[in-house]
Amino acid sequence: MSTPDTVFSIYGATLNRRSFLVASGSLVVALGMKPAASNTVAAPTNSLDATQPSSWIEIHADNTLVIRTGKCDFGQSSIYTAYRQIVAEELDVPVEAITTVISGDTDRTPDGGGTFGLLRTNVMNLRKAAAYTREAALELAARNLGVPRTQLKIANGVIAGGGKSVTYGALVAGESLQLTIPVRGNLTDFGGLQVAGDPPLKPTSSYTVVGQPIKNPSLRPKMSGEALWVNDVKLPGMLHARVVHPATLGSTLVSAGKVDKSQFPNTQVVVIGNLVGVLAPDEWEVILAAQVVGANTKWSEWKGLPGHRNLLEHLQSKVDWNEIPAAKGAQAGDAVAASAKASKTHSGTYFVPYHKHAPISPTVSLADVKPNGSVTLHTHSQNPQFLRMAIAKMLGRPETDVVIRTYPGASHFGRSNGGNAGSEDEAVLLSRAVGKPVRVQWMRPDDMQWSTQSSASMSKIRISLDEKGKIQTYQADHSGPPMQDDRPIGALLAGLPTIEAPGPNNASRLHSTTMNVADRWVYTEVPNVAEAGHGTYQIGQRESAIGVGLRDHSMRTPIQFQQNFPREAAISEAAALAGADPIQFRIDHTKEERFKTILARLREESGWQTRPSPAPSAGAKESKILRGQGASIMLRDNGYWACACHVAVTPETGEVRVERLTIVVDPGIVVNPLQLKRQVQAGSLMGVSQALHEEVMFDEGAITSTHWGTYPILTMAEMPEVKVVIAGRPEFGVYGQGSESANALAAPAIVAAFFDATGRPARRIPLRPEYVKSVLAS
Amino acid sequence: MSMLKVNGTEHDVRSSPDTPLLYVLRNELGIMTPKFGCGMAQCGACSVLLDGAEMRACITPVAAAEGKEVTTVEGLPARWAKQRNLSAQTAQDTLHPVQEAWVEEQVPQCGICQFGMMIKVTELLEANPKPTDADIKAALTTSGPSPHLCRCASYAAILDGVHHAARLMAKGAK
Numbered sequence A: 001m002s003t004p005d006t007v008f009s010i011y012g013a014t015l016n017r018r019s020f021l022v023a024s025g026s027l028v029v030a031l032g033m034k035p036a037a038s039n040t041v042a043a044p045t046n047s048l049d050a051t052q053p054s055s056w057i058e059i060h061a062d063n064t065l066v067i068r069t070g071k072c073d074f075g076q077s078s079i080y081t082a083y084r085q086i087v088a089e090e091l092d093v094p095v096e097a098i099t100t101v102i103s104g105d106t107d108r109t110p111d112g113g114g115t116f117g118l119l120r121t122n123v124m125n126l127r128k129a130a131a132y133t134r135e136a137a138l139e140l141a142a143r144n145l146g147v148p149r150t151q152l153k154i155a156n157g158v159i160a161g162g163g164k165s166v167t168y169g170a171l172v173a174g175e176s177l178q179l180t181i182p183v184r185g186n187l188t189d190f191g192g193l194q195v196a197g198d199p200p201l202k203p204t205s206s207y208t209v210v211g212q213p214i215k216n217p218s219l220r221p222k223m224s225g226e227a228l229w230v231n232d233v234k235l236p237g238m239l240h241a242r243v244v245h246p247a248t249l250g251s252t253l254v255s256a257g258k259v260d261k262s263q264f265p266n267t268q269v270v271v272i273g274n275l276v277g278v279l280a281p282d283e284w285e286v287i288l289a290a291q292v293v294g295a296n297t298k299w300s301e302w303k304g305l306p307g308h309r310n311l312l313e314h315l316q317s318k319v320d321w322n323e324i325p326a327a328k329g330a331q332a333g334d335a336v337a338a339s340a341k342a343s344k345t346h347s348g349t350y351f352v353p354y355h356k357h358a359p360i361s362p363t364v365s366l367a368d369v370k371p372n373g374s375v376t377l378h379t380h381s382q383n384p385q386f387l388r389m390a391i392a393k394m395l396g397r398p399e400t401d402v403v404i405r406t407y408p409g410a411s412h413f414g415r416s417n418g419g420n421a422g423s424e425d426e427a428v429l430l431s432r433a434v435g436k437p438v439r440v441q442w443m444r445p446d447d448m449q450w451s452t453q454s455s456a457s458m459s460k461i462r463i464s465l466d467e468k469g470k471i472q473t474y475q476a477d478h479s480g481p482p483m484q485d486d487r488p489i490g491a492l493l494a495g496l497p498t499i500e501a502p503g504p505n506n507a508s509r510l511h512s513t514t515m516n517v518a519d520r521w522v523y524t525e526v527p528n529v530a531e532a533g534h535g536t537y538q539i540g541q542r543e544s545a546i547g548v549g550l551r552d553h554s555m556r557t558p559i560q561f562q563q564n565f566p567r568e569a570a571i572s573e574a575a576a577l578a579g580a581d582p583i584q585f586r587i588d589h590t591k592e593e594r595f596k597t598i599l600a601r602l603r604e605e606s607g608w609q610t611r612p613s614p615a616p617s618a619g620a621k622e623s624k625i626l627r628g629q630g631a632s633i634m635l636r637d638n639g640y641w642a643c644a645c646h647v648a649v650t651p652e653t654g655e656v657r658v659e660r661l662t663i664v665v666d667p668g669i670v671v672n673p674l675q676l677k678r679q680v681q682a683g684s685l686m687g688v689s690q691a692l693h694e695e696v697m698f699d700e701g702a703i704t705s706t707h708w709g710t711y712p713i714l715t716m717a718e719m720p721e722v723k724v725v726i727a728g729r730p731e732f733g734v735y736g737q738g739s740e741s742a743n744a745l746a747a748p749a750i751v752a753a754f755f756d757a758t759g760r761p762a763r764r765i766p767l768r769p770e771y772v773k774s775v776l777a778s
Numbered sequence B: 001m002s003m004l005k006v007n008g009t010e011h012d013v014r015s016s017p018d019t020p021l022l023y024v025l026r027n028e029l030g031i032m033t034p035k036f037g038c039g040m041a042q043c044g045a046c047s048v049l050l051d052g053a054e055m056r057a058c059i060t061p062v063a064a065a066e067g068k069e070v071t072t073v074e075g076l077p078a079r080w081a082k083q084r085n086l087s088a089q090t091a092q093d094t095l096h097p098v099q100e101a102w103v104e105e106q107v108p109q110c111g112i113c114q115f116g117m118m119i120k121v122t123e124l125l126e127a128n129p130k131p132t133d134a135d136i137k138a139a140l141t142t143s144g145p146s147p148h149l150c151r152c153a154s155y156a157a158i159l160d161g162v163h164h165a166a167r168l169m170a171k172g173a174k
């Protein structure tokens, strides 16, 4: 093979050309060296199939393009819609020209990193790669056409100027071009590789493709039945497996159950430490056999959890909050001194329980471990490169031995943004043990009991008002367990190496026990503010004989959900104390013009009655149904959000119905209004589900929410009328995020509406009948 | 060995008669749109039509399906073509109006629940071509052994999707 010649360098990117002619031709955008350490190649070269360049962008002679990203789709559609739009925009090609999106697979994508903040930081890799490519194409066209670069413009995939023109395809025809761009970071770290340097980005004011309501092309093959989901992958000669998980979150194995060979002729039981696997070629045989094995497997007894009914009391009086140093949030003035002079004070303790990600289809993975130690893992992960690191660490093998292939699967809302969601490592260990490919499917109770959860949180809020009803001080203390445990459960059960549990000295900031204040402060008119976060260890983890306990993991807007809920619920109560309308009260306490604008819009769009809470009808004894309105706001990732909920409370039954939900979003630039609308509708309804129904139940040893009967979620009949108002402000030049933010808005608006309807504050979720009746009786 | 008719084709089935239909479809016949969700008739991810009526494949022994016609999402286009006397080629080239509506209205988020949703909605629209919002909510909540659950909470999009499908079917009926 000939060595490539350097054609030119531009903005830190280098274009190389192989000196032989090829039949079709292409330009690929490849990994560069790390600028700081130019001797080290950023990615281990053998992590990537050399015959398939792991380029971000590939341009073909027929004017089609391929893009590659380490991020995956979890139903947001962003990698198939927004990412294509943003790349098309930078290159000035039609979005349809990007015919292929390759995502996730560790041997076929360039950058790794987690699937979160898709439009915040992660899109910058492809956006910059596209910008480098455009600049290189302009330079190349200038040379080929003999026209000065400054005279060239690109439109619709055609580079033209000085009376001449060339398409991207024609530019690469017959050539083998490689554009090497600078990167930093490490491929298998949590955040993966980032494209470095500062190529000129197209001014957002001249956008034409971004903003179009393009459809998600991955939906047709999914709905036709053609798409291969992770659930559907079959490997030749594979065994089906079920795992018999321990009796509690702290039990060790006493003795594994046996199978009766006359009943289950082809079943085998594999025990690795505390990991008990049951395997057979037939899936139904293994399901029945695992039930029998489970019934006669003995585990040690363990009691190390407070039980969900005692959780708030446990957080209030049993946890030593001085073990972990407190973190500070927003600070202004002198809150302690000012609150002493207040004319009126609202104070309350708010509580968010543990929530489950609860994918509709429980997690499933397939692994094939070869005798030479190489591992191929087929799964559905939001951070495949980080999972690859975790599997290699567990096995004590080099990362180059591990390939992760990803597929569509059930959304699980952040549970695997640190690689694993459960089952991946178990499939690997069982495959290694039996020398065959193994498919581990978790059953519904496995998924409810052995996955991580979104952690519980307690907040003490104190708001003091002056005699005019203006907020003088805002004090918040948010306390709770951490939010990011990325230790795979099978490795823990087998007693094999993992990354560390969340702790105060964890080198990774994300895996710390420090409770950061994630909720962005928005009431900038308030003169005295003191927010603090108080962290602790995961509940039961240190006491558990297997280091498990209640493992936690980020869900949608991790920590911000837990902190925005108490803040917004308390602001609504403070508005009542001030005798002010809750929307006007919010407008009056922020300097942010973008909030004032969307709040005014919310008032119009939601049919809001401007008046203080509670409603005049609140507490009317003769009323069978009490109605109320409530509002909430949030700032996340440059997205400004406002929500109003209208609820109906039936005091006799304790039932709360959300009748209408109105949400106004200003995400700055709206990348795709169609996809944004669908994400916001769905994300906000999932928030209604959390507010009305969801709480992980557990006793002293185990999670007792094991299925949809004991972890109910919103049904279609309960869905309110949903109105989504997209009020973009493109002049701010940034993209805000989609559904994850929408998810947090409903809960505080619903409890505010409950307060408006009944005159009684509900300071925790979910608003289940038992709790509602107790609030109304108090 | 039992005989199973799925999407118009007859199959000899080797699985034991107590095996739930779901595993026979997926593992023996390679028909993959019915998904495993709960295995307890709680979610609707595994729904198929049995002689036109929606049922949960995860708890139905394959023996109970013998002699009946099973339809999965893979078989919806042919079902529609047969109902409307369209050519076999049309059945191959087009989706059922419910599938088409799901794509046009961009109904799914992750999509894993939507096979069961489309099965249930097909059952609904075959009986009630112009359902109200209340009819749709009842069909997907109270009419079966459990509500059809969507964790992504795509319910607003599903409502749009059903009305759109009803319009497409009405057009196709002319």
Ligand code: FES
Binding pocket: B035, B036, B037, B038, B039, B040, B041, B042, B043, B044, B045, B046, B047, B056, B057, B058, B059
């Ligand atoms: S998998 Fe059959 S109803 Fe849930």
Ligand code: FES
Binding pocket: A075, A360, A410, A411, B108, B109, B110, B111, B112, B113, B114, B149, B150, B151, B152, B153, B154
């Ligand atoms: S679309 Fe994800 S579960 Fe319904």
